[in-house]
Amino acid sequence: MADELKPIKDAPEQIRNIITKVIDHEKRNINVRRGIKDDVIDIIKKEIQ
Amino acid sequence: MKLVSLQMCNFRQFYGETPLIRFATDNQNVTVIHAENGAGKTALLNAFTWLLYDSHTKGFGSPEEKVNKRALAEADIGSTVEAWVKLSFEHNGTLYEIRRQSDAIKVSDTEWSLKPERSAQLLYAGEDGQWLPEEKVTEAIGRILPKDLHTYFFFDGERIERIVMPTKKEKADLAAATKKLLGVEVLDRAITHLNDARGALEKELKRIGDPETLLLLDQKEAKESEQEDLESELDQLQTNVDGLIESKTEVENRLRALEGVQDLQKRRDQLNDDLDARKASLGQTQEKLKQAIAKDGFAVFVEDVADDFRELIESLRKKGELPVGIKKRFVQDILDQASCICGRPLDAEDAPAARAAVEAWMQKAGSDDVEKAANEMGILIDSMQEKVPTFWDTISNAQSKEGTDRTEISEIEGELDDIKKKLEGSPREEVSSLQSRLSKLEEDITQTNKDIGATDVNIKGVSAEIAELQEKIAKHKGLEDQQNLANRRVNAAVDARDRIKQVYENLNERLRKKLEESINKYFHQISVSPYVAKLDSAYSLELFDESINVPIPVARSQGESQVLCLSFIAGFVDLAREWSAQRGENLAGPDSAEYPIVMDSPFGALDTTNRRHVTEHINRVADQVVMMVSSTQWRGEVSGASAGKVGKSYVLSYHTPNDDLDDKVSVDLNGQMYDLVRKSPNEFEYTEVIEVEHG
Numbered sequence: 179m180a181d182e183l184k185p186i187k188d189a190p191e192q193i194r195n196i197i198t199k200v201i202d203h204e205k206r207n208i209n210v211r212r213g214i215k216d217d218v219i220d221i222i223k224k225e226i227q
Numbered sequence: 228m229k230l231v232s233l234q235m236c237n238f239r240q241f242y243g244e245t246p247l248i249r250f251a252t253d254n255q256n257v258t259v260i261h262a263e264n265g266a267g268k269t270a271l272l273n274a275f276t277w278l279l280y281d282s283h284t285k286g287f288g289s290p291e292e293k294v295n296k297r298a299l300a301e302a303d304i305g306s307t308v309e310a311w312v313k314l315s316f317e318h319n320g321t322l323y324e325i326r327r328q329s330d331a332i333k334v335s336d337t338e339w340s341l342k343p344e345r346s347a348q349l350l351y352a353g354e355d356g357q358w359l360p361e362e363k364v365t366e367a368i369g370r371i372l373p374k375d376l377h378t379y380f381f382f383d384g385e386r387i388e389r390i391v392m393p394t395k396k397e398k399a400d401l402a403a404a405t406k407k408l409l410g411v412e413v414l415d416r417a418i419t420h421l422n423d424a425r426g427a428l429e430k431e432l433k434r435i436g437d438p439e440t441l442l443l444l445d446q447k448e449a450k451e452s453e454q455e456d457l458e459s460e461l462d463q464l465q466t467n468v469d470g471l472i473e474s475k476t477e478v479e480n481r482l483r484a485l486e487g488v489q490d491l492q493k494r495r496d497q498l499n500d501d502l503d504a505r506k507a508s509l510g511q512t513q514e515k516l517k518q519a520i521a522k523d524g525f526a527v528f529v530e531d532v533a534d535d536f537r538e539l540i541e542s543l544r545k546k547g548e549l550p551v552g553i554k555k556r557f558v559q560d561i562l563d564q565a566s567c568i569c570g571r572p573l574d575a576e577d578a579p580a581a582r583a584a585v586e587a588w589m590q591k592a593g594s595d596d597v598e599k600a601a602n603e604m605g606i607l608i609d610s611m612q613e614k615v616p617t618f619w620d621t622i623s624n625a626q627s628k629e630g631t632d633r634t635e636i637s638e639i640e641g642e643l644d645d646i647k648k649k650l651e652g653s654p655r656e657e658v659s660s661l662q663s664r665l666s667k668l669e670e671d672i673t674q675t676n677k678d679i680g681a682t683d684v685n686i687k688g689v690s691a692e693i694a695e696l697q698e699k700i701a702k703h704k705g706l707e708d709q710q711n712l713a714n715r716r717v718n719a720a721v722d723a724r725d726r727i728k729q730v731y732e733n734l735n736e737r738l739r740k741k742l743e744e745s746i747n748k749y750f751h752q753i754s755v756s757p758y759v760a761k762l763d764s765a766y767s768l769e770l771f772d773e774s775i776n777v778p779i780p781v782a783r784s785q786g787e788s789q790v791l792c793l794s795f796i797a798g799f800v801d802l803a804r805e806w807s808a809q810r811g812e813n814l815a816g817p818d819s820a821e822y823p824i825v826m827d828s829p830f831g832a833l834d835t836t837n838r839r840h841v842t843e844h845i846n847r848v849a850d851q852v853v854m855m856v857s858s859t860q861w862r863g864e865v866s867g868a869s870a871g872k873v874g875k876s877y878v879l880s881y882h883t884p885n886d887d888l889d890d891k892v893s894v895d896l897n898g899q900m901y902d903l904v905r906k907s908p909n910e911f912e913y914t915e916v917i918e919v920e921h922g
Contacts, residue, residue, distance in 0.1 A: 182733035185726040196723045200421060204413045209366045214416070215423040222424060222723075226716045 196225050228371050230823045230851055231315035231322070237295040238310045239270035240881070242913035250823070250851055251874025257846050259869070260855040261894055262879035263903045267914040268855035271879070272827040274312045275381050278327045278347065280374045284383050284827075291341060293329035297911035302333045307342070318371050318821075322352040325364070372822065375404035379796050380849075384789060384828040402766040405799070409738060409806050414731040418724055425720035432713040437705050440714070447696040454689045461682045468675045475668045478661055488650060488658050495646050502639045504779055509632040516625045519618060526614040533608045540601055558588045697721060738802070739764065745798030746791075749848070753840045754790045768795060786833045793841060796824055797848040823851035830860045842868035858894050858903060876919035882907035897921060 186197055199221045207214060230250040235241045251258045262268045273287045283290040294310040302308045311328040330342040349361040349368070361367045365374075372380060379401075406412050433444050482492040561567055562585060565574040573582045650662035701718045705711050743762040750760050758770040758781055768791060771778035800822045807820035829845075830838045842865045845852055856865070878894065878901040885906075892904040896919045907913065 182737055183730055185729040185733075189722070189726050193719060193722050193726065196719055197417075197727060200417050200723065201413060201727075204416045204420070208370075208413065208416070209363065214420045215427065218420045218424040218720075219427055222428065222716050222719055226712070226719050 192225050196222055199225075228823060229317040229821050230853070231317060233274065233315075234313045235271075235274055236311050237298040237308060238274060238293055238312050239295060240267040240879075240912065240914040241270070241916065242295050242297045242911070245916040246918065248877055248916060249875055250853060252851060253874070255846075255872055255874030256851050257869065257872045258851070258853045258875040258877070259861075259873050260853065260877050260879060261858070261861060261896070261901070261903065261919075262855060262914075263857055263881060263892060266879045266881035266903065268827050268857075268879065269383065270914075271855060272381060272383060272825060275314070275825050276377060278312045278314055278325055279368055279372075279381075280377050281327075281344075281347070282374070282377070284381075286383055286827075294331040294339070294341075295913065297909070297913050299331060299333055299339050300336075300911065304333050304335060307332050308339075323349060323361075324351075324358070325349045325368070369407075373404040373407050375400040375407075379792075379799065379824075380822060381825045382792070382827070384826055384830065398766045405738070405742070405766070406735070409803060411731065411734055411738065414727055414734070417727050418731060421720050421724035421727065425717060425724060428713065428717045428720055432710065432717055435707065435710050435713060437707075437710065440700065440703055440705060440710065443696055443700045443703065447693060447700065450689055450693045450696065454686060454693065457682055457686045457689060461679065461686065464675055464679045464682060468672060468679065471668055471672045471675060475665065475672065478665045478668065482650070482658070482661055482665070485658060485661075487655070488653070491646050491650060495643060498639050498643050498646075502636065502643070505632050505635050505639065507779055509629060509636065512625050512628045512632060516622065516629070519621045519625065523614045523618045523621075526611045526618055529608070529611050530615070533612060536604065536608055540605065543601075553588060555589060558585065561585060562589075736764075738806075739766075741805070742798055742802050745801040746794045747798075748801075749794035749797040749844070750791060753794060753837070753844050754787065755836055755840070756787055756790075758787070760791060760794065786837050789829075789833060790837060790841065793829075793848055797844075800849050821850045823853065824849040825853040827855045828857070828860060829854045830856070830865060835864055838862070839864040839868050842872075845869070846872040858892065861894070874921070876921065878903065878917045878919060880905060880915045880917050882911075882913050882915065884910045884912055 232247040232249045236244045276282050298308050313326040315324050327347040329344050331339045333339045349364040350358040353359045572578050653659045746760045759773050770781050772781045804820040880902050881904045893900045
């Protein structure tokens, strides 16, 4: 695993989950311009309760 | 993207439907298109750029006129003549076909009107072999090979300079497109959207937060707005300095072209180069001074302490305390064993007197630690003192070098000042006004650079204040659970954003370094020049001479620029391949790493050696190479070095109505003669595509 990813690897579990879910969401919606912010808020709210 | 075939119909010089131009792949991946000037090389290059990106290269005159003149002349008045280009290509195992069309209506025998151009149509082959339409053509092509990068893959060799000397905007586009193609864009978007989410979550926190939270959030908001203003100010200043530098180059070029002052301007160019070299040398000398002082400077200050130490040791020796006669450890061991070396018992009960006598030695015995430390310290002090003369030599040499550099710099600046005064005082108004303008531009550049530095410092200061406020908000515990939950969510958004940002910066830096390494690998394979290519963080590509200690930027020849551009492409393709292979562990990466390059006149400005070197390596520059060459460009060294690499060849046979054509112009390919230029059977010029037989 590349060292460049260390800041993510070292993150607490909840933060790592948010990062993984946000990046997966971005990959699936690479050409979508609107509405992504709200999806990201949902991801954070679901993870931090 | 793997090119399969291209077909054109009534597109520019190409009358009627051309045969399919099939592109070479695999081991013999080079496709050569032979054509004389004006026969359609540039039109063919533009068939690609128009079709895929709706753009044209600079050498493509009257770009709106796509329809072939002969086809228009032969059409009935009122009828529509279509010009189209169709390309088949593969990407990620899927076959695509893209087609773009331009129509003209014949109004009279000499006039026609152009219909608005239609959008390109992109089809892809579904799993059952059925052609399906791709709705978002621009986005789909952009994902395969971004528009901002297309000039690196479809280019005119004779106009290559622009590619390796991009403007600030072009550099920014190149950096963005490189990241897009390599898949890092996903992270960029994640950072933006997490930051937007952070803003929205902060608003929620503000609605329910206590007064202290509100105060901190207001302060942070104000600082963020200040940071935004400063960043746009910095951007404006950088644009200004770019514009000023461009204007300065323009004025210098005009002075270079003026009769009577050319020599002065040339001398000034030379002096400016010398000044850069001297300043670089001064920088290196100062660095050397700094390092010498940091490493050995302390040795000068220990001389007095060294004398004290020696005095102390000497007095210990005189007292007989050094070297230590009997060691404490030895006495202690005897006492522990309760038996003397002579065999007498030393236990406290049976032989108290003997034990007391030996115990008394403990007071007289020296510590071996003291002796060891004294010895080690002595060696250290000797080595420190040995350093002193060498240190002073280094300092003295560096200071003398610094003095020489400063004198030289001052002399060069004096001569530059004289030239400036001469030009300013020139009786020729044109000369004096150009020089005044140049002086003003130089002042403005200096001032703008100072402003850039100051703004940069301000931005860093404000960023630190924002981070501090963010930390205070994160640590602040509210009374309500609801507020604490909202605060935790804001903190999670900030933490996730900052971690992705760090990874993004790490990956960008790795990408840039890898790209630079790959560029140099190809540059040194192709070019005979000893220079080293450096790609800075703004994606500016420069050549440096590293034969002396301080790398000095060198002015590139057109040939070097061309080789540098090819090396950039080859390096880029290499990097994309590697990145794609490591996709799983990199979070991001391109879908596919197969790229073609299409070059018009790739040997434009190269000398014989570079032509041969480029040809020898051309098949490795990209997965597929399409090059368009004239008969003079396809000379012995090129055709010889390309043996075994060319899988497909075509001739663009130009038919001219010109009566002056005495003889046909032909080229011998694989033992057969092909006409490059021949007499047209009618009054029209047009080009026919002929496939060359490969034996």
